[in-house]
Amino acid sequence: MPTIERAIRIHTPGGPEVLRLEEVPVGMPGPGEVRIRHHACGLNFIDVYYRSGLYPLDMPAGIGMEGAGIVEAVGEGVAHLQPGDRAAYACQPPGAYSTARVLPAKNVVRLPDEIDYDTGAAMMLKGLTVQYLLRQTQPRGGLLPGDFVLFHAAAGGVGLIACQWARAMGLKLIGTAGSPEKCALALLNGAAHVIDYRREDFVARVADITGGQGVKVVYDSVGNDTFAGSLQCLRPFGLLAVFGSSSGPVPPFSLQMLAAKSLYVSRPTLFTHLASREATQEMADDLFGMVARGAVTIPVERRYPLADAARAHQDLEARLTTGCSVLIP
Numbered sequence: 001m002p003t004i005e006r007a008i009r010i011h012t013p014g015g016p017e018v019l020r021l022e023e024v025p026v027g028m029p030g031p032g033e034v035r036i037r038h039h040a041c042g043l044n045f046i047d048v049y050y051r052s053g054l055y056p057l058d059m060p061a062g063i064g065m066e067g068a069g070i071v072e073a074v075g076e077g078v079a080h081l082q083p084g085d086r087a088a089y090a091c092q093p094p095g096a097y098s099t100a101r102v103l104p105a106k107n108v109v110r111l112p113d114e115i116d117y118d119t120g121a122a123m124m125l126k127g128l129t130v131q132y133l134l135r136q137t138q139p140r141g142g143l144l145p146g147d148f149v150l151f152h153a154a155a156g157g158v159g160l161i162a163c164q165w166a167r168a169m170g171l172k173l174i175g176t177a178g179s180p181e182k183c184a185l186a187l188l189n190g191a192a193h194v195i196d197y198r199r200e201d202f203v204a205r206v207a208d209i210t211g212g213q214g215v216k217v218v219y220d221s222v223g224n225d226t227f228a229g230s231l232q233c234l235r236p237f238g239l240l241a242v243f244g245s246s247s248g249p250v251p252p253f254s255l256q257m258l259a260a261k262s263l264y265v266s267r268p269t270l271f272t273h274l275a276s277r278e279a280t281q282e283m284a285d286d287l288f289g290m291v292a293r294g295a296v297t298i299p300v301e302r303r304y305p306l307a308d309a310a311r312a313h314q315d316l317e318a319r320l321t322t323g324c325s326v327l328i329p
């Protein structure tokens with residue numbers, strides 16, 4: 001029987017003010033689906049792209065792609081979960097900013113008992129992204145201990161997890177961040193070097209740090225503002241992985257920009273990596289293992305009531321947040 005739940009929804013794309021708390025009916029899961037009651041919902045920059053219309057949605061629409069809670073019901077054909085399980089997920093379509101929802105089961109995994117709900121809700125989309133970036137988005141010949149990589153926005157949600165994970169892999173991660181405080185946080189989390197890219201020329205600093213060699217990979221989620229400089233930071237045969245557009249999408253560019261150093265450019269997304277239940281579980285096991293070993297601690301820095309989703313979006317877009325934030329229903 002459907003229940004009436006609270007959810008943040010939008011009826012038109014726009015600024016944070018379009019996020020509205022509403023009552024919506026939530027039904028039972030169909031084949032391949034699961035119904036979850038949220039204890040916490042993750043806040044991600046991708047939610048801003050959906051809210052603003054950069055990524056189109058059919059209206060009215062839910063928002064949010066990451067959460068943790070209790071499984072209330074499973075649909076036909078779902079064997080890996082049962083009612084009462086603690087669970088967490090990163091999934092499409094949006095709809096996580098809610099008290100309860102129905103979603104595809106393939107991207108939902110059981111949450112280990114030692115991981116609390118806030119951490120579970122903060123770690124799935126961001127932690128699985130770091131998993132596929134550092135483990136699966138590699139240059140020719142792979143990444144070896146001692147290799148330099150450049151990671152932009154290193155004090156953000158994805159960024160602080162990446163700093164720790166890279167340290168555990170023995171990589172020398174050069175992190176960029178937008179203030180001295182954010183740089184200090186990235187260093188504390190395992191960055192080998194940090195650059196305040198709002199005050200310093202990050203291309204020149206990377207050249208200094210690497211003795212003019214450049215880095216093997218640049219992981220760039222800033223997009224428009226950093227793209228050209230990121231290419232300059234790469235060594236020959238290096239890889240630029242553009243995985244976000246926090247400053248706006250990268251405009252069309254000439255392939256000739258890659259020719260001088262035989263560079264590779266990729267535009268990866270999490271959900272192509274989470275295409276199957278098996279892949280989702282394998283990546284989640286890796287992430288949970290990193291957390292269980294203490295190699296990665298999920299930095300849950302802010303908690304907002306669900307009703308304050310608009311304020312959370314304002315803070316995220318104004319670059320006021322560090323680490324991960326969650327909404328509490």
Ligand SMILES: NC(=O)c1ccc[n+]([C@@H]2O[C@H](COP(=O)([O-])OP(=O)(O)OC[C@H]3O[C@@H](n4cnc5c(N)ncnc54)[C@H](OP(=O)(O)O)[C@@H]3O)[C@@H](O)[C@H]2O)c1
Pocket residue numbers: 043044045046125126129153154155156157158159176177178179182221222225243244245246247248268269270271316317318319320321322323
């Ligand atoms: N492709 C994928 O699979 C995937 C998956 C997850 C996340 N992402 C991307 O990864 C990035 C990080 O996500 P997140 O949720 O962890 O967010 P976040 O890093 O916590 O927040 C975004 C950060 O980007 C930096 N930034 C640079 N220019 C900005 C601008 N003009 N406006 C706002 N912020 C700007 C800011 O840090 P500074 O002040 O330090 O510059 C800001 O704190 C996002 O671009 C997101 O879309 C991609």
